[in-house]
Amino acid sequence: MMKRGMHRRLQAGHPWVFSNEVEMDPATKSLAPGSVVTVTDAGGAGLATAYFNPRTLIAARVLSTTPDMAIDADFIATRLRTALTLRERLYSKPFYRLVHAEADGLPGLIVDRFGDVCVMQPNTAGMEALMELIAAGLRDVVGAKAVILRGDSGSRTLEGLSNDVRLLSGSTENEIALEESGATFFADVLSGQKTGWYFDQRDNHAFLASLSKDRSVLDLYTHTGGFGIAAARAGASHVTLVDSSASSLELAAKAAKANAVADRCMLTRADVFEFLEANKAQWDVVIADPPAFVKSRKDLKAGLQGYRKLARLCARAINPGGFLFIASCSHNAPLDEFTAAVARGIDDANRNAKIIRTSGAGSDHPVHPLLPESSYLKALTLALD
Numbered sequence: 001m002m003k004r005g006m007h008r009r010l011q012a013g014h015p016w017v018f019s020n021e022v023e024m025d026p027a028t029k030s031l032a033p034g035s036v037v038t039v040t041d042a043g044g045a046g047l048a049t050a051y052f053n054p055r056t057l058i059a060a061r062v063l064s065t066t067p068d069m070a071i072d073a074d075f076i077a078t079r080l081r082t083a084l085t086l087r088e089r090l091y092s093k094p095f096y097r098l099v100h101a102e103a104d105g106l107p108g109l110i111v112d113r114f115g116d117v118c119v120m121q122p123n124t125a126g127m128e129a130l131m132e133l134i135a136a137g138l139r140d141v142v143g144a145k146a147v148i149l150r151g152d153s154g155s156r157t158l159e160g161l162s163n164d165v166r167l168l169s170g171s172t173e174n175e176i177a178l179e180e181s182g183a184t185f186f187a188d189v190l191s192g193q194k195t196g197w198y199f200d201q202r203d204n205h206a207f208l209a210s211l212s213k214d215r216s217v218l219d220l221y222t223h224t225g226g227f228g229i230a231a232a233r234a235g236a237s238h239v240t241l242v243d244s245s246a247s248s249l250e251l252a253a254k255a256a257k258a259n260a261v262a263d264r265c266m267l268t269r270a271d272v273f274e275f276l277e278a279n280k281a282q283w284d285v286v287i288a289d290p291p292a293f294v295k296s297r298k299d300l301k302a303g304l305q306g307y308r309k310l311a312r313l314c315a316r317a318i319n320p321g322g323f324l325f326i327a328s329c330s331h332n333a334p335l336d337e338f339t340a341a342v343a344r345g346i347d348d349a350n351r352n353a354k355i356i357r358t359s360g361a362g363s364d365h366p367v368h369p370l371l372p373e374s375s376y377l378k379a380l381t382l383a384l385d
Helices: 073-090 125-129 131-142 199-210 226-233 246-258 272-278 297-316 335-348
Strands: 016-018 035-040 046-052 058-064 095-100 109-114 117-122 146-151 164-169 175-180 183-188 216-220 238-243 265-269 283-288 318-328 353-359 378-384
Touching: 035 058, 035 125, 046 125, 073 095, 073 131, 095 175, 095 199, 109 131, 117 131, 125 131, 131 146, 131 164, 175 199, 175 246, 183 226, 183 246, 199 226, 199 318, 199 353, 199 378, 216 226, 216 272, 226 238, 226 246, 226 265, 226 283, 238 246, 238 272, 246 265, 272 297, 283 297, 297 318, 297 335, 318 335, 335 353, 335 378
Parallel strands: 117 146, 216 238, 216 283, 238 265, 283 318
Antiparallel strands: 016 058, 035 046, 046 058, 095 109, 109 117, 146 164, 175 183, 318 378, 353 378
């Protein structure tokens, strides 16, 4: 039951209920994390069906605006079918984010699809409790021959969940091929970062590739080569790919060979900041897609300083008339503050720049209209003097 007057935001369509909006009586506090409940207003009128965790700031996440909805195999299958229909309208090949949490009506759940392999991230106790139903739905609705659980995200700790990475059904290799914009890449779906690939950068990969013909390119935090290999395929004269992970670079090298661009790609294992500090060379296009610098609000100041330093070092490495792409996957870093930090960094390098494109995640990462937090990725492409 919600406290008096606290139901209006939920009634208007917001998908979360915060703990300070709930009457935390002993019975409510004793509910097991992930329990499916009917949310009511202070008078007892039903508002929604949600799953509940009495131990977290976000106490309830809405599954349906219909009270007393049965959250069963049919419910999950319907949600998955709706998500699949949208993606099949967007993409001709089965490589995309299939479920993007609240925007797809399955709050706290991420599912990435790699052909007939689906990788799921249940990041909340509520989704963890539904894990077997979801896996069955992926097999029935999507035709998944293998379903992998990647329960190793930091957000699970806040929900009281342990790390858990395993194959839920079927069989698959660690490394599987995927296709994006006609290029072949490789993802380590069992032990790679996140689900093994960053589908969210799809549109940005393509845009930066369009700027790279006959130009030299530096791809920082390359992971498995998404930006750099796309640039090489688009005709970049030379691409330097930098990452601190040896296993990621192995997959980038494999992708370079598969796309017949290995002769124009140089792979370097290094810490990006150390690489840039020691660097004396310059490139025409510099791409920086770092991990989250702002993992929580308390990290904002330090994180923005990190983006400023990264922008400064990148700007020094860009030829006159070149381009800088820099991204933040930290939803706790607001776009205006991220943009200001990047601008200061470029100014610190005594360079002038103009933003030619502000972008985010691809369309397979829909945003809940009342949940700006779900729009986490922000990216700037700048033309430097």
